[in-house]
Amino acid sequence: MAGLAAAVRARELGAKPVVLEKGDRPGGSMLLSSGVVWRHRTFDGFRAECPGGDPALQQAIVERLDEAIGWLESLGAPVLEHETGNPRTIGKRFDTRGLTETLVSRAGDVQVGQVLVPGTGPWPEGPMILATGGFHVRLASDLGLPIRGNPWSVGDGLDLALERGGETTRGLEEFYGRAMPAGIPIDEAEFVPLSQLYGRFAEVVSEDGMQRFEGEVSWSETNLVQAIARWPGGRAWYRVHESRLGQRVRERTVADMIEHARAAGAVVREEPPFTSVLVQASVTQTLGGVRIDERARVVGAENLFAAGADAGGIATGGYSSGLAAGLVFGRIAAEEALS
Numbered sequence: 001m002a003g004l005a006a007a008v009r010a011r012e013l014g015a016k017p018v019v020l021e022k023g024d025r026p027g028g029s030m031l032l033s034s035g036v037v038w039r040h041r042t043f044d045g046f047r048a049e050c051p052g053g054d055p056a057l058q059q060a061i062v063e064r065l066d067e068a069i070g071w072l073e074s075l076g077a078p079v080l081e082h083e084t085g086n087p088r089t090i091g092k093r094f095d096t097r098g099l100t101e102t103l104v105s106r107a108g109d110v111q112v113g114q115v116l117v118p119g120t121g122p123w124p125e126g127p128m129i130l131a132t133g134g135f136h137v138r139l140a141s142d143l144g145l146p147i148r149g150n151p152w153s154v155g156d157g158l159d160l161a162l163e164r165g166g167e168t169t170r171g172l173e174e175f176y177g178r179a180m181p182a183g184i185p186i187d188e189a190e191f192v193p194l195s196q197l198y199g200r201f202a203e204v205v206s207e208d209g210m211q212r213f214e215g216e217v218s219w220s221e222t223n224l225v226q227a228i229a230r231w232p233g234g235r236a237w238y239r240v241h242e243s244r245l246g247q248r249v250r251e252r253t254v255a256d257m258i259e260h261a262r263a264a265g266a267v268v269r270e271e272p273p274f275t276s277v278l279v280q281a282s283v284t285q286t287l288g289g290v291r292i293d294e295r296a297r298v299v300g301a302e303n304l305f306a307a308g309a310d311a312g313g314i315a316t317g318g319y320s321s322g323l324a325a326g327l328v329f330g331r332i333a334a335e336e337a338l339s
């Protein structure tokens, strides 16, 4: 998201940016996502939800997201829903394929298969915007967990920023992820439909039965997933009483989610009146990363900008929209790089 948004904005401003894309297709995790670009309704709500995040960055998202969403629509990006369906948040859901195609068609020179490799400078003259999607691949490997995002974001942006004198934020170990059925291969097309988003309706115990989640599960369930990630194997049983199977999480019921997992080969135990599903934490996106200021400048480095998941410290301690951060700071980075 961030790199393409920055490139489109830079072209609008008369520049001729080059986008290096390491993957075999543009769009990164954005293409795999649910496409909901959203923000907390108020700045205070954002602060309460993500207390460890940088207030100036959060403020920028609250102030600039609505206009940025309008900008995407004006470019022709297809909107599927004009509401998020969550009373805490405001935003729109885009068709991610159409969104990616719209941005790519206006970004100019998008070079697929070209990698920004830290340690191989000197770099071309002029400003550079880091937008490599954070380091969820590296963090997942460190934690022994599967990824639930694009397979290319290993932390190249972070390493390059550090090489150029950049600083990092707190919370480098924090991530946004989902509980997914454990022990089965999951194709990227199933990242959204196979997510098991009903920990709030379940008893959650570690696979060996030794640990139990006692806290309050946040609405995004990010705190639960991060807790499970530290249990043996990053695994847990979600044990659901039959009276909760009809509960809804957005458009799906708990029963829908369990049945989809069962059909995919998940480990499901029936012990009436309980149904239990074995899940594993998976890592979608890192929340810590390169420290930027509200103008997307990498703190400590010259002529270097970062946006999207490369820029940490926005959702620290909670969860906020990664697409929104990429969109807002991608645009800001382009504007600042050219100012």
Ligand SMILES: Cc1cc2nc3c(=O)[nH]c(=O)nc-3n(C[C@H](O)[C@H](O)[C@H](O)COP(=O)(O)OP(=O)(O)OC[C@H]3O[C@@H](n4cnc5c(N)ncnc54)[C@H](O)[C@@H]3O)c2cc1C
Binding pocket: 001, 002, 003, 020, 021, 022, 023, 025, 026, 027, 028, 029, 030, 031, 032, 033, 034, 035, 036, 037, 038, 114, 115, 116, 117, 131, 132, 133, 134, 148, 149, 150, 152, 153, 154, 156, 157, 191, 192, 284, 285, 307, 308, 309, 310, 320, 321, 322, 323, 324, 326
């Ligand atoms: C299944 C799923 C559902 C999601 N649902 C939502 C949602 O509904 N709402 C929401 O806000 N967020 C959602 N997200 C998260 C969202 O997709 C990310 O927050 C967002 O894509 C981050 O934008 P980005 O530009 O930082 O990274 P990306 O979109 O991943 O783009 C980074 C790009 O950098 C490339 N790259 C990596 N390293 C290099 C390198 N060295 N050189 C060149 N290129 C490189 C990658 O290949 C990738 O294309 C979801 C994610 C997933 C996987």
